[in-house]
Each structure stands twice: as C-alpha cells, then as structure tokens.
Amino acid sequence: MWLNCDLGESFGAWTMGLDSEVMPYIDAANIACGFHAGDPVVIAKTLSLAKQHNLKIGAHPSYPDKEGFGRRSMKLQPKELINCLHYQIAAVEGMAKVQNVTLDYVKPHGALYNDMMDDVELLKIVMQAISSYSNHLKLMMLATKQQDEHRLLASQYGISLYFEAFADRLYTDEGKLVSRTKPNAVHDKEQVLIQVKQLANNGCIITETGQMLYLEADTLCVHGDNLDGITEMKKIKAMLMS
Template identity: 55%
Template sequence: MKLNCDLGESFGSWTMGLDEKVMPHIDQANIACGFHAGDPLVMQKTLVLAKENNVSVGAHPGYPDLVGFGRRSINCSTEELIALVMYQVAAIDGVAKSIGIELEYVKPHGALYNDMMVKKEVRDAILCALSRYHRPLKLMLQATPKIEEHRAEAKQYNIDILSEAFADRCYDDDGKLLARTKPGAVHNKEKMLAQVKQLKEQGCVTSVSGNILTLNADSLCVHGDNIEGVQAIESIRELIG
C-alpha cells in the first residue's frame, strides 16, 4: 500500500504544512493547483521536491475558494466543473513536464472531493474532464463498499481508479468518513496506527459502531500539517514498509 499526502498548499507569505519533512516518507504527492491553495512558485518548488525524493505526483484541484481553503461547496454547472478541473490539471501538468516529471493522477480536494463521493453528477463531470484531457490520468477517490461501482463508472470514460483509505479518520457504518463534527472523528496516534495495521494485515477497518468494513485500497492518505503528523507518517512508513 502506498502513502499519499496533500502538499503544496502554501500561498504567498502564508505557510501550510511541512512539505520538506513529509516528502521523504511518502510515495504520492497530491499538489495544490492554485484554486483552493498554492501559487505558481509553491507549485514549482513542490514539484522539484517530489522529483528529488522520487515521489509520484498528482493534481489536487479544488473549487475556486482560496478564502475557504476549498472546503465550501460551490454550485457549478457541469461545464464549469469540467473546465475548472481541466484548467488546474493542465497548469500543474505543464509545470511538471517543464522540470522533467510526469503527472500521474488527479485527486480532488476538500468540498470537491466530498461532492464527488456523494453526487454522481459531480463524479461524472470530473471523469468527463479527465476523459477529454490529451492523455490518460487516473482518478483517486475514496475506497468505500461502492468502489466497484465507481470503477465501472470510470471504465465508461476509459479512466482507471486509484482507491484510497484514510489513516487518521474514523469510518461511519456506511463506509464514509465520520463527520468531523462527531466525537472520535479523528483518531489519536494509537488508534491511527491500529487502523493502519488492520488495513495492512486484514484489508479492513472497524467502523464507529464496531462493524468490519472491507476496503480495497491502493493508497493510504496521511497528513503532515504539524510535527506530530510528520512523526505519525514516519511510524506508518515503518509499519507498512
């Protein structure tokens, strides 16, 4: 199982995350494209950092919402969604190509990711955007009990799916992430490492009510927003090898 992390989310004089400390421990970097976070210089520096650490790179597009960090849904038409995804993917793909690396996948950010998981029309718009792009790119989305349905949807657009699980988030009984407004939504380090071990050894997680959920995950999402998060990533890296 690979490790992926959202990076490149600093903007101007505002610093977000500990990218240089995180990058050596991960396999895939989801890099902001400027709509929810990031800027051209940050994007370029993050791509160079990924190249130096031999880390695969993916586009991390979001709604055009710098103030809200892309965590607020925006009511876009299908064509608007297609255009904003293609715009962001093309931007980071061009910068990546200029420094000698290839963009491999797309993982939407924040509210766009959440909307993609619950609204078929948003999912279809994102898949359509990738299908119109000039070369194949994979789509990363959440591994849920519906993952095979999502793979079938993507196949209609000739798009391959990368499925991800979450190291530090508690799962609801339906396979979705437990809302952050509910107690226990974010695991402490002990519970996080136990969940990672369960995923590695058994391919499943235990939901908030104690149900066992089988998750076919290609990648594991980790977060390095603070030094404790970086230390947790180091522990996860040791655990999964």
Template identity: 50%
Template structure:
C-alpha cells in the same frame, strides 16, 4: 489475508505567497505520492513549481490536487456548480500543474480532488461523472475513496476508459456506508496514535476498517492518505511507514 502493497499519499504544496502551510520538506522524503494543490484552495505558481522540484528530489509521484474555487474556505465549502463548470475548473487546474511538471522534465501521474469537491464526487454520481470527464482528458488515474462497493464508480469510469486509484485514510473515522465521518462529528478525526496505527495495520494486513459504530468494513486500498501539517504528524508518518514495511 496476505499483506497488500500500499503506498502513502500526502497533500502538499499548500503554502500561498508569504504564508507557509505544512512541513513539505520533512514529509516528502517519507511518502510515495504528493497531491499538489493547484491554486484554487491553496498554492500559487511558485509554490507549485517548488513542490514539483521537491517531489523530484525525493523520487515521489506527482499528482494534481484540484479544488472548488475557494481560497478563503480552503476548499472545504460545498458549491453548487453546473457539470460543465466542474469539468472545466478541473481541466484548468490540472493543466496548469501538468505544464509545470513538463517544464521540469517530469510527468503528472494522477489526480486527487480536494476537500468538498472530493466529498461531493463520492456522494453525487453526477459530480463524479463531471470529474471523470475532466480527468479522462489527461490519460492518468483518478484517486477516489475506497468503499465496500466501488462498482458505481467503476461503471462510470469504465465509460470514460479512466483507471481509478482507491485510497483509505489513516486518521479519519468511517461511517457504516463507507463514507468518511464528517469532521463535525465527535471522533471523526482520530487523535490517539495507537488508534491511527491500528487502523493502518488493519487496512494493510486484513483489508478492513472499523466504523464509528464498531462495525467492520471490507476495504481494498491502493494507497493511504497521511497528513504532514505539523511536526507531530511527520513523526506519525514515520511510524505508519514502519507499519507498512513490517
């Protein structure tokens, strides 16, 4: 299989007030797409504005990273919300970042939900439709997890005339059904550098990923999610970038 052109995306702008999270200034020059938190799991208006400016400085695409309203749990706690609530909370967050982008004469390019909201939309098609309904208002793509069978997602997205971006993860293990292994499972987060780089290589050159059980899944990704929350992670992003450029 010929090598696919795959971008790198990274969660950014997750500081809040006096608290600094991540290494945005070091990660931004190496990535292609910045998923900027919108205030419900992290960030605030000043952090959002500064992160947009940093992305502009390095010619990085700007995406909204909305979440359940869960600052205390960093957006990782599941919430049972009505369909209309999910739609409106996404419109609220994405609309805020869109306005900040426009204030700096740039555009919001896509939406990637965060944490539990992301996981819920991939498992529950009613949640996915609520997210799709919201994002379709902005005429920009929605980023979703690439799976062996994306057709159920495509069927809903087509009804809303919403383009999808498919992503894979550099440092997360997969289950046989194509879902990410829950963080509570042993081995769910890849720690060994060689394992991470091999997973990226397999995704880029063969469109495959190995599951926790050793099976091979065929996955076609447009972008790979990397994390820049510490200096070791920044070094890993550089190494992943080199794999993409080989």
C-alpha cells in the same frame, strides 16, 4: 499500500505544512493547484521536491474557494466545473513538464472530493473532466463498498482509478468519511496506528458503529502538517514495510 499526502498548500507569505520533511516518507504528492491553496512559486518548489524524492505526482484541484480552503461546497454548472478542473490540472501538468516530470493522477480536494463521493452525477462530471483532458490520468477516490460500481463507471469514461483509505479518519458503515463537524471524526495518534495496522494486516477498518468494513485500498492518505504528524508518518511507513 503506498502513501500519498496533500502538499503544496502554502500561498505567498503564508506557510502551511512541512512539505520538505514529509517527502522522504511518502510515495505520492497531491499538489494544490491554486484554487484552494498554492501559487506558481509553491507549485514549482513542490514539484522540485517531489522529483528529488522520485514520487508519483498528482494534481489536487478544488472548487474555486481559496478563502474557505476548498472546504465549502459550491453549485457549479457542469461545464464550469469541468473548465475549473482542466485549468487546475493544466497548471500543475504544465509546470511539471518544465521540470521533466509527469503527472500521474488527479485527486480532488476537500468539499469537491466529499461531494463527488455523495453524488454520482457529480462524480460523472469529474470523470468526464479527466477523460476529456487526458485519459492517461487516473482518478484517486475513496475506497468504499461501491468500488465495483465505481470501476465500471470509470471504464465508461476510459479512465483508471486509484482507491485510497485514510489513516486518521473515522468511517461510516458505508465506507465514507465521518464529517469533521462530528465528534471523534479525526483519530488520535494511537487510533491512527491501530487503523493502519488493521488495513495492512486484514484489509479492514472499524466503523463509527463498531462494524468491520473491508476495503481494497491501493494507497493510504497521511497528513504531515506538524512535527507529531511526521513522527506518526515514520511509524506508518515502517509498519507498511515490515
């Protein structure tokens, strides 16, 4: 599995994350597009760092919710959401062209990501948006029990998928992420390494009820917004390379 991380989430004078420290340990950068975080200066800087480290580059679009950091669900009309996604993807892709790098995939952020995993009609809208923008872009989405159905659905829109797992999140029996509002939804450092080892060696994780769930994950999402996270990321990288 290769590692992806959400980056470029600073805005103006407000700094979030340790992007430059994260870059050496990951393989792909999910770059905020301005609707939940990020701005033109931050996008350009993040792209430059990603190019320097030869990373895959993904657009990381969200609902238009900067105040809520994209973590609030919004009811948008299909065409409105498609236009929002096109606008954000185009921002990152256009700035990537200036630096002679190529956009590889789209990974929705926050509430939009969770909502599309819960609502197949919304997932279809997201797939339609990506397909109508450019069918060379892949969609990154959660690896669940429904992977075969999701592959079939994506093929109907002429797009390919990257399936991801999360190092630091507790899973339901269906393979979805337990809500952050619930206790123990986010693993501590020791639990993170246990989950990564299970995924790397056995292709499975242990769910909230103690069930063993097998996942076919192409990539692992890690977070590096503090120094402890960077240390953890180094251990994860070493574990996957051993």
